[in-house]
Amino acid sequence: xxxxxxxxxxxxxxxxxxxxxxxxxxxxxxxxxxxxxxxxxxxxxxxxxxxxxxxxxxxxxxxxxxxxxxxxxxxxxxxxxxxxxxxxxxxxxxxxxxxxxxxxxxxxxxxxxxxxxxxxxxxxxxxxxxxxxxxxxxxxxxxxxxxxxxxxxxxxxxxxxxxxxxxxxxxxxxxxxxxxxxxxxxxxxxxxxxxxxxxxxxxxxxxxxxxxxxxxxxxxxxxxxxxxxxxxxxxxxxxxxxxxxxxxxxxxxxxxxxxxxxxxxxxxxxxxxxxxxxxxxxxxxxxxxxxxxxxxxxxxxxxxxxxxxxxxxxxxxxxxxxxxxxxxxxxxxxxxxxxxxxxxxxxxxxxxxxxxxxxxxxxxxxxxxxxxxxxxxxxxxxxxxxxxxxxxxxxxxxx
Amino acid sequence: xxxxxxxxxxxxxxxxxxxxxxxxxxxxxxxxxxxxxxxxxxxxxxxxxxxxxxxxxxxxxxxxxxxxxxxxxxxxxxxxxxxxxxxxxxxxxxxxxxxxxxxxxxxxxxxxxxxxxxxxxxxxxxxxxxxxxxxxxxxxxxxxxxxxxxxxxxxxxxxxxxxxxxxxxxxxxxxxxxxxxxxxxxxxxxxxxxxxxxxxxxxxxxxxxxxxxxxxxxxxxxxxxxxxxxxxxxxxxxxxxxxxxxxxxxxxxxxxxxxxxxxxxxxxxxxxxxxxxxxxxxxxxxxxxxxxxxxxxxxxxxxxxxxxxxxxxxxxxxxxxxxxxxxxxxxxxxxxxxxxxxxxxxxxxxxxxxxxxxxxxxxxxxxxxxxxxxxxxxxxxxxxxxxxxxxxxxxxxxx
Numbered sequence: 025x026x027x028x029x030x031x032x033x034x035x036x037x038x039x040x041x042x043x044x045x046x047x048x049x050x051x052x053x054x055x056x057x058x059x060x061x062x063x064x065x066x067x068x069x070x071x072x073x074x075x076x077x078x079x080x081x082x083x084x085x086x087x088x089x090x091x092x093x094x095x096x097x098x099x100x101x102x103x104x105x106x107x108x109x110x111x112x113x114x115x116x117x118x119x120x121x122x123x124x125x126x127x128x129x130x131x132x133x134x135x136x137x138x139x140x141x142x143x144x145x146x147x148x149x150x151x152x153x154x155x156x157x158x159x160x161x162x163x164x165x166x167x168x169x170x171x172x173x174x175x176x177x178x179x180x181x182x183x184x185x186x187x188x189x190x191x192x193x194x195x196x197x198x199x200x201x202x203x204x205x206x207x208x209x210x211x212x213x214x215x216x217x218x219x220x221x222x223x224x225x226x227x228x229x230x231x232x233x234x235x236x237x238x239x240x241x242x243x244x245x246x247x248x249x250x251x252x253x254x255x256x257x258x259x260x261x262x263x264x265x266x267x268x269x270x271x272x273x274x275x276x277x278x279x280x281x282x283x284x285x286x287x288x289x290x291x292x293x294x295x296x297x298x299x300x301x302x303x304x305x306x307x308x309x310x311x312x313x314x315x316x317x318x319x320x321x322x323x324x325x326x327x328x329x330x331x332x333x334x335x336x337x338x339x340x341x342x343x344x345x346x347x348x349x350x351x352x353x354x355x356x357x358x359x360x361x362x363x364x365x366x367x368x369x370x371x372x373x374x375x376x377x378x379x380x381x382x383x384x385x386x387x388x389x390x391x392x393x394x395x396x397x398x399x400x401x402x403x404x405x406x407x408x409x410x411x412x413x414x415x416x417x418x419x420x421x422x423x
Numbered sequence: 424x425x426x427x428x429x430x431x432x433x434x435x436x437x438x439x440x441x442x443x444x445x446x447x448x449x450x451x452x453x454x455x456x457x458x459x460x461x462x463x464x465x466x467x468x469x470x471x472x473x474x475x476x477x478x479x480x481x482x483x484x485x486x487x488x489x490x491x492x493x494x495x496x497x498x499x500x501x502x503x504x505x506x507x508x509x510x511x512x513x514x515x516x517x518x519x520x521x522x523x524x525x526x527x528x529x530x531x532x533x534x535x536x537x538x539x540x541x542x543x544x545x546x547x548x549x550x551x552x553x554x555x556x557x558x559x560x561x562x563x564x565x566x567x568x569x570x571x572x573x574x575x576x577x578x579x580x581x582x583x584x585x586x587x588x589x590x591x592x593x594x595x596x597x598x599x600x601x602x603x604x605x606x607x608x609x610x611x612x613x614x615x616x617x618x619x620x621x622x623x624x625x626x627x628x629x630x631x632x633x634x635x636x637x638x639x640x641x642x643x644x645x646x647x648x649x650x651x652x653x654x655x656x657x658x659x660x661x662x663x664x665x666x667x668x669x670x671x672x673x674x675x676x677x678x679x680x681x682x683x684x685x686x687x688x689x690x691x692x693x694x695x696x697x698x699x700x701x702x703x704x705x706x707x708x709x710x711x712x713x714x715x716x717x718x719x720x721x722x723x724x725x726x727x728x729x730x731x732x733x734x735x736x737x738x739x740x741x742x743x744x745x746x747x748x749x750x751x752x753x754x755x756x757x758x759x760x761x762x763x764x765x766x767x768x769x770x771x772x773x774x775x776x777x778x779x780x781x782x783x784x785x786x787x788x789x790x791x792x793x794x795x796x797x798x799x800x801x802x803x804x805x806x807x808x809x810x811x812x813x814x815x816x817x818x819x820x821x822x
Binding site for chain 1: 427428429430431432435436437457459460462463465467470471474475478479482483484485486487488489521522524525527528532533534535536539550553554556557558588589622658662663664665666678679681682683685686687688689690691692693694695
């Protein structure tokens with residue numbers, strides 16, 4: 025049937041990470057590969073109470089079709105959360121989506137013609153690369169340091185790429201590096217977007233999971249021309265299984281998203297939207313997030329401690345102030361895919377970093393997730409990876 | 424921001440039906456416009472028990488990310504339902520999607536390049552037109568009679584359109600006409616697809632809602648070359664709010680859908696998939712569907728009776744043996760959009776039929792939904808529409 029597929033279909037490949045993640049489902053594998061929240065922190069009992077309350081109070085509505093824009097009380101509640109984060113928003117600025125992954129796909133659909141340029145951090149979120157690739161753009165990667173995207177590099181790229189449509193950024197505890205963009209760079213980013221007439225997609229799933237340092241205002245809080253499309257999700261602060269995320273943008277932009285969302289899935293699960301709303305009404309989401317922060321901080325601290333002890337000299341790593349991930353750079357001659365093969369033999373997994381660079385290269389990098397494994401497994405797993413890296417370095421030196 | 428949008432975005436318009444449906448949310452409006460199931464038949468109490476059971480038994484899993492292909496027990500259960508319908512399937516043939524609307528969008532993504540031809544019934548399902556339009560195809564409409572698509576017309580169209588990618592059909596109680604394709608034509612459809620090397624998307628959300636006559640086997644049951652992609656949903660037989668549908672196709676085709684589904688929303692709501700599975704384990708879905716059939720049959724009968732009495736001579740209408748809709752043809756000089764304007768002034772609504780023809784025309788047609796209004800409101804609403812049509816005919820004759 026290959027001759028029936030669209031060109032985009034013949035160009036796209038299955039994510040190798042997907043295949044890796046399948047292996048890591050075996051319980052004996054210590055996996056730092058996925059981006060899964062800690063399930064032991066899910067509010068299962070509370071969700072039971074929430075489901076019951078929603079179905080008792082408005083069951084027929086919860087099970088019926090609903091509007092594409094989203095459940096009105098949830099839109100209002102999200103608009104309030106946006107205001108608390110320093111973003112001027114009302115319900116008209118909010119579109120509820122089926123996880124923020126849908127926001128990525130819809131952004132590609134709304135904006136990208138073939139060969140348009142997407143500007144992104146280097147490295148950037150793998151599933152965003154894949155979502156945008158559906159629409160056959162080119163990617164221009166902007167080098168990062170510990171303050172995020174380097175603005176001089178961005179400016180040089182904008183001068184060269186007049187077909188750039190938008191800048192994609194994960195400014196808080198970035199996936200995959202864990203880095204956070206500084207306030208000054210956020211302001212500069214807006215300045216450049218205004219100057220070069222570009223949009224910005226600010227993807228912020230992890231922002232509320234800060235466990236060190238001061239909060240940094242969202243890029244969108246500096247936006248004066250309606251150029252920033254902000255998206256976030258309840259996946260990391262409540263539960264990913266229910267697939268409830270949101271976009272916050274100008275109504276004239278959202279109107280286009282609504283048309284494509286209607287074609288994509290009509291609307292997001294009504295019951296799920298009402299569950300999230302009811303959870304926030306009945307419980308204190310901030311208290312819940314604080315619990316998550318404490319656990320993730322402990323795990324990050326342990327992972328960094330273990331890396332310091334177990335990884336050989338010459339391996340670099342980030343020390344994120346929040347989120348779920350940290351980033352490792354091995355000696356340049358090493359290939360993280362080869363390291364992974366050996367690690368899987370030893371029942372420990374991570375994601376090789378090359379996949380996070382849309383234009384390839386950087387095979388000496390890898391991403392480690394610290395949210396999903398117990399403290400004991402973190403120490404054990406990092407120890408195993410460290411020993412394997414050391415033995416590969418040892419082998420190389422003997423050659 | 425119009426210069427930032429993709430070409431597809433500037434070409435697509437908001438559905439006018441959407442705007443109409445907003446008006447019909449007012450409780451005083453008797454609406455035959457939407458395609459909503461009867462909410463009084465939703466198993467609210469059962470869904471409460473189901474939510475509790477799922478969260479008790481496997482709460483962390485229900486709230487966690489899950490695989491793109493779908494919740495394994497649900498895939499198996501759906502494969503069994505497919506077998507009962509005469510389709511040879513295992514779990515490897517099943518992909519769970521976020522409502523069958525997602526199946527339409529993914530089908531467009533997987534197969535359609537710009538200017539490819541989609542063959543469809545004339546008229547056809549509005550939201551399928553919109554989903555496919557995202558990928559900028561051309562539509563070739565095939566005239567129907569009461570046996571469905573006319574095969575001689577289809578064959579003529581296939582001879583002319585060598586860029587045709589697939590045939591889209593709703594063979595059972597079609598939306599919008601309520602018509603069902605005969606067995607002979609289903610066999611002929613497969614024969615032509617084989618001969619002209621085409622795929623078929625068989626969209627069957629209403630097939631289980633038959634309340635008269637004998638079951639007709641799905642088109643896919645006659646498929647010997649893996650050409651039919653079959654899709655259906657739990658929306659019309661259980662609840663649409665949870666957005667759980669499925670595709671049934673060859674694994675080599677589904678593999679492409681999986682890649683794009685992962686980019687579109689990662690996976691369908693885990694809790695929702697487990698809820699549907701648990702409902703079918705704990706309750707008798709067939710008994711539930713039988714209840715729906717009885718109510719819809721009564722409503723259809725009443726609507727047809729009222730049309731016979733209230734609509735003037737010269738108005739044609741279909742008499743569907745199942746589903747949610749019937750189709751009305753007014754005298755050719757009448758415009759159903761004008762009729763609708765008058766109807767809305769009288770608090771009664773329907774969908775003008777022109778929107779169901781991807782290439783336009785046929786403004787003298789309209790779609791009536793009979794599943795969502797009470798018996799009293801059906802009689803009252805059809806009476807109002809009938810009186811307005813009569814008065815418009817009267818005015819015309821006086822000119």
